[in-house]
Amino acid sequence: MAALQRLQPVSHVAVSGGTHGNEMSGIYLVKHWLREPSALQRDSFSATPFLANPLAIERCVRYVGRDLNRTFTKQFLNSKATQDEPYEVQRARKINQLYGPKGSAQAFDFLFELHNTTANVGACLIASVQDNLLPMHMCHFIQTHCTLGHYPILLYNLPDQEAYSISSVAKHGLAFELGPQPQGVLRADLLTQMGALVACALDFIDLFNKGTTFPAFETEAYRFIGSVDYPRHPDGELCASVHSKLQDKDFLPLRPGDPIFQTFSGEEILYQGHATIYPVFINEAAYYEKKIAFNKTEKCSLSIPALQRE
Amino acid sequence: MLNEFQQPLKLLNRMTSCSVVLEAPVQRVAIFGGTHGNELSGVFLVKHWQKNGAEIQRSGLQVTPFITNPRAVKKCTRYIDCDLNRVFDPDNLGRKVMEDIPYEVRKAQEINNLFGPKGSDVAYDLIFDLHNTTSNMGGTLILENSGNDFIMQMFHYIKNALAPESCPVFLIEHPNLKYATTRSIAKHPVGVEVGPQPQGVLRADILDKMRKIIKHGLDFVRIFNEGEEFPPCTIEVYRIIEKVDYPRNKNDDIIAIIHPCLQDQDWQPLNKGDPVFLTCDGETIAYEGDSTVYPTFVNEAAYYEKKQAFVKTVKVKLTAKGLRSSSS
Numbered sequence: 233m234a235a236l237q238r239l240q241p242v243s244h245v246a247v248s249g250g251t252h253g254n255e256m257s258g259i260y261l262v263k264h265w266l267r268e269p270s271a272l273q274r275d276s277f278s279a280t281p282f283l284a285n286p287l288a289i290e291r292c293v294r295y296v297g298r299d300l301n302r303t304f305t306k307q308f309l310n311s312k313a314t315q316d317e318p319y320e321v322q323r324a325r326k327i328n329q330l331y332g333p334k335g336s337a338q339a340f341d342f343l344f345e346l347h348n349t350t351a352n353v354g355a356c357l358i359a360s361v362q363d364n365l366l367p368m369h370m371c372h373f374i375q376t377h378c379t380l381g382h383y384p385i386l387l388y389n390l391p392d393q394e395a396y397s398i399s400s401v402a403k404h405g406l407a408f409e410l411g412p413q414p415q416g417v418l419r420a421d422l423l424t425q426m427g428a429l430v431a432c433a434l435d436f437i438d439l440f441n442k443g444t445t446f447p448a449f450e451t452e453a454y455r456f457i458g459s460v461d462y463p464r465h466p467d468g469e470l471c472a473s474v475h476s477k478l479q480d481k482d483f484l485p486l487r488p489g490d491p492i493f494q495t496f497s498g499e500e501i502l503y504q505g506h507a508t509i510y511p512v513f514i515n516e517a518a519y520y521e522k523k524i525a526f527n528k529t530e531k532c533s534l535s536i537p538a539l540q541r542e
Numbered sequence: 543m544l545n546e547f548q549q550p551l552k553l554l555n556r557m558t559s560c561s562v563v564l565e566a567p568v569q570r571v572a573i574f575g576g577t578h579g580n581e582l583s584g585v586f587l588v589k590h591w592q593k594n595g596a597e598i599q600r601s602g603l604q605v606t607p608f609i610t611n612p613r614a615v616k617k618c619t620r621y622i623d624c625d626l627n628r629v630f631d632p633d634n635l636g637r638k639v640m641e642d643i644p645y646e647v648r649k650a651q652e653i654n655n656l657f658g659p660k661g662s663d664v665a666y667d668l669i670f671d672l673h674n675t676t677s678n679m680g681g682t683l684i685l686e687n688s689g690n691d692f693i694m695q696m697f698h699y700i701k702n703a704l705a706p707e708s709c710p711v712f713l714i715e716h717p718n719l720k721y722a723t724t725r726s727i728a729k730h731p732v733g734v735e736v737g738p739q740p741q742g743v744l745r746a747d748i749l750d751k752m753r754k755i756i757k758h759g760l761d762f763v764r765i766f767n768e769g770e771e772f773p774p775c776t777i778e779v780y781r782i783i784e785k786v787d788y789p790r791n792k793n794d795d796i797i798a799i800i801h802p803c804l805q806d807q808d809w810q811p812l813n814k815g816d817p818v819f820l821t822c823d824g825e826t827i828a829y830e831g832d833s834t835v836y837p838t839f840v841n842e843a844a845y846y847e848k849k850q851a852f853v854k855t856v857k858v859k860l861t862a863k864g865l866r867s868s869s870s
Contacts (some may be wrong), residue, residue, distance in 0.1 A: 263795070264822045292846075350740040414676040414740030416843035420802045420820050469589065476746040494746055496590040517742035520618070 234537035237365055241441045241541045242341040245279040246331050247430060249346045251301045251398050253288025254415040257426045258346025274434055276441035284327060284398055287319055292416050294518050295320055305396045309334060332401040343402035346426060349411035350517045352480040354381060355425055358407035360395040361387040366404045368536045369446045370436050378432040381425065384483050385453040386512060415517055440541055448538040454510050454529035461523040463493055463501060471495055474515045474525055486511050561774055562864035563691045567767045568667040571605045572657050573598065573756065575672045577627050577724045579614025580741040583749045584672025600764040610653055610724055613645060618742050620844055621646055631722035635660065658727035669728035670756060674748065675737035676843045678806040681751045684733025685713045685779060686726060693730050694862035696762045698775045703758040710809050711779040712838060719782050741843055769870030775862050780836050780855035787849040789819055789827065798827055800841045800851060808838045
């Protein structure tokens with residue numbers, strides 16, 4: 233295992249809610265923290281809450297022009313402003329200006345993004361596959377200290393794929409994804425759990441800033457490898473729904489030959505892959521238009537070296 | 543003083559002559575999906591039945607599956623301009639069609655022409671209107687009028703067919719809370735509300751539940767048309783009494799949310815002192831009414847804008863008269 237790693241202390245931290253305007257837990261929490269910031273204050277720093285997509289929040293829709301959380305790539309961030317560009321491209325540039333610029337020394341140290349899903353993921357911690365020291369230690373801390381539940385780690389992008397989500401604007405980031413919750417609905421249980429996760433993560437940062445040594449560890453994570461679309465008619469209409477045996481089975485093994493879809497005439501469609509995978513985001517409402525019935529992940533083991541601040 | 547034989551005979555005569563309603567046979571039935579474009583069970587069932595309608599055919603019966611709000615379905619949104627399921631009142635149905643008429647009012651008039659006109663002799667006999675809710679209501683049947691013996695007998699039949707699975711009946715009859723639904727253009731309007739299902743999501747189990755309800759509803763119609771006599775029966779229903787909004791501040795922001803103890807507890811008794819809302823500061827707001835109510839539509843996504851956190855109902859026993867087709 234590698235030697236102790238050192239990182240600069242974390243001073244500029246932001247928490248974003250409403251990257252998608254109908255994912256209510258983060259929106260409600262951020263609105264509360266904007267009125268009452270005390271919960272985000274620690275000895276060594278204070279986190280800044282902000283609403284990422286105000287127009288989408290106002291209309292209670294995921295997005296107005298294009299998905300904001302797919303717009304934080306250099307292609308969009310560095311593009312020239314035009315008259316008819318989507319609202320979210322402008323917002324992405326603004327957020328990059330306030331909390332970035334992405335990839336620069338001036339960027340915020342840490343950015344949290346708060347999400348909900350209609351899928352039965354429970355509470356999962358989503359990080360970019362490239363950024364695996366500080367966020368992984370944070371996840372490990374959460375898993376061992378935040379006892380309200382079980383928190384699987386999901387690495388959302390492919391190894392050579394640029395990180396495209398809002399948290400990639402900062403030097404380090406982490407997304408909290410809680411479900412199932414319908415779009416436009418605020419459930420008290422998930423709200424409480426999300427508040428507790430943010431609190432625990434900020435505690436970790438405070439301990440890190442104060443010089444705590446976090447020992448090396450091994451952890452299991454789920455790495456994104458691709459997605460599976462619904463069976464469709466030639467005109468694009470769905471001809472089957474997620475099979476009742478797959479529904480709600482996020483993070484559980486799916487083996488070749490297991491049923492994944494059922495047609496409206498009652499036929500079963502089976503998984504044709506060669507190996508066992510771990511499906512995640514099974515039946516997420518926003519993914520129908522992205523042609524995703526579920527994401528495929530594989531379990532991997534990460535060895536993370538010890539960490540201490542510089 | 544009647545002897546032991548004369549009393550039951552007298553009762554029997556009275557039952558046969560006064561307690562059986564003779565109802566016209568049902569000939570034209572419609573099944574509506576997509577009245578709200580993001581409530582997907584009805585959308586996909588109707589689209590499937592439009593391609594392959596064998597399952598919904600019954601001999602002697604014309605059954606038409608129909609998508610009522612196609613633009614909203616295409617956009618996977620509840621509505622384009624206004625809620626289609628609120629505009630089947632005489633004012634909107636009779637409104638002059640101008641350039642700026644809301645899409646749904648125009649649709650309502652088209653639907654009224656095709657399946658109504660509402661209140662006339664030529665209106666469809668029966669319409670099933672398929673809906674989903676984000677609330678944990680299970681498979682709920684919606685009754686508009688406590689005097690409709692035909693529908694009450696149908697609901698009694700469906701409830702028995704689905705037992706032991708529960709099938710609550712929601713009575714929306716109320717002087718000012720009742721709304722002008724899409725299905726109200728038929729002589730017999732039936733609402734089918736199945737949840738919980740998020741908007742924009744299609745769950746196999748929820749689809750299956752809705753499908754079973756329709757199957758039993760159509761079976762009832764066939765049996766009725768064939769001349770079966772249904773004896774008087776009682777059904778327990780939940781009658782709407784009041785809508786309850788979220789606590790809000792001066793800016794109309796929601797300042798408390800459905801309490802975890804009330805979340806998912808549709809149709810369960812709510813008593814004085816039971817938790818109802820939870821504030822941002824973690825305080826519980828309790829129910830203050832004196833009598834037991836049965837909440838429903840608890841935390842329905844579409845009702846935040848209608849200022850409805852949940853709806854209060856009371857349990858009522860309704861009696862349906864005996865029923866037989868007038869042509870038998």
